[in-house]
Amino acid sequence: LQLEELLYNALERDEFEVHYQPVLHIGSREITSAEALLRWHPSGIGPVYPDEFIPILEKTGGIIQVGNFVLEQSLKMAASIKAESLPGFHIAVNISPRQLRNADFPEYLFKLLKQYKFPATSLTLEITEGVLMTGYSIIEAAIKQLISKGVHIAMDDFGTGYSSLSYLRNYPFHALKIDRSFIRDITHDKADLELVNAAIAMAHSLELVVVAEGVETEQQLDLLALKACDYAQGFLFSKAVPKQAFFSLMSSKTERS
Ligand code: G
Ligand code: G
Ligand code: MN
Numbered sequence: 001l002q003l004e005e006l007l008y009n010a011l012e013r014d015e016f017e018v019h020y021q022p023v024l025h026i027g028s029r030e031i032t033s034a035e036a037l038l039r040w041h042p043s044g045i046g047p048v049y050p051d052e053f054i055p056i057l058e059k060t061g062g063i064i065q066v067g068n069f070v071l072e073q074s075l076k077m078a079a080s081i082k083a084e085s086l087p088g089f090h091i092a093v094n095i096s097p098r099q100l101r102n103a104d105f106p107e108y109l110f111k112l113l114k115q116y117k118f119p120a121t122s123l124t125l126e127i128t129e130g131v132l133m134t135g136y137s138i139i140e141a142a143i144k145q146l147i148s149k150g151v152h153i154a155m156d157d158f159g160t161g162y163s164s165l166s167y168l169r170n171y172p173f174h175a176l177k178i179d180r181s182f183i184r185d186i187t188h189d190k191a192d193l194e195l196v197n198a199a200i201a202m203a204h205s206l207e208l209v210v211v212a213e214g215v216e217t218e219q220q221l222d223l224l225a226l227k228a229c230d231y232a233q234g235f236l237f238s239k240a241v242p243k244q245a246f247f248s249l250m251s252s253k254t255e256r257s
């Protein structure tokens with residue numbers, strides 16, 4: 001209960017910060033997008049990671065407000081990158097089931113996109129299979145409404161859930177993110193490499209782009225390039241960093257080219 005108490009009013013106390021992890025196009029090695037990852041720094045104790053506090057926010061409903069904060073910060077950040085250096089820049093934000101169950105979510109998001117003059121097609125919402133497994137028809141409707149307005153949806157943590165294939169059949173997703181547990185051993189585990197290869201081939205045949213998560217070595221990147229994976233994200237390039245550090249990452253890239 002202690003974290004739950006500390007989370008109460010954490011937004012008002014300004015304890016949340018959105019960090020950004022670059023995503024690179026494998027072919028060009030250019031940063032083309034970023035994933036927003038929430039960080040919490042409660043005063044007194046050290047940083048607490050999302051795996052610990054997101055489930056609590058989901059339970060208490062605090063995720064609605066905090067999720068809106070993440071979306072707003074992310075769109076603001078991405079809008080300035082688009083304006084200053086990279087018109088094609090894309091931003092990815094993780095969305096919880098609880099947010100999608102809120103009937104006001106799509107309208108809220110469309111208003112935000114308008115406010116920041118941000119194209120729907122430059123925003124990806126990352127959802128896990130768990131989001132779809134909840135079986136709420138309101139979630140299904142929200143996802144279809146978002147897609148119809150051009151918002152991209154990525155299936156996150158692919159391979160770790162249960163029924164991913166039927167969801168891929170039923171929703172026009174734009175991207176598939178292969179969970180980092182499948183990437184970790186591809187240089188020495190033949191079965192993992194074959195699974196990743198099959199996932200990429202399947203995604204491409206359904207016209208989805210593929211992002212490999214948790215890429216830590218050049219050897220992994222080489223194999224992913226060989227298997228025609230489209231994008232990569234991981235410590236090889238950068239961990240998630242605060243906004244200013246992300247801006248420097250972007251400008252050092254463009255200055256060099
Ligand atoms: O960086 P890492 O420990 O940050 O993130 C762990 C997990 O927490 C991610 O896989 C992601 O699914 C989830 N997460 C991070 N930020 C957010 C967020 O803003 N909203 C939601 N719903 N989940 C997030
Ligand atoms: O579940 P989701 O994929 O949205 O969250 C990404 C999580 O993976 C975050 O916790 C982030 O810190 C972590 N992460 C990102 N890149 C790497 C990496 O290269 N290696 C490892 N081990 N974790 C990573
Ligand atoms: Mn994610």
Ligand code: NA
Binds near residue numbers: 156178179180
């Ligand atoms: Na993931």
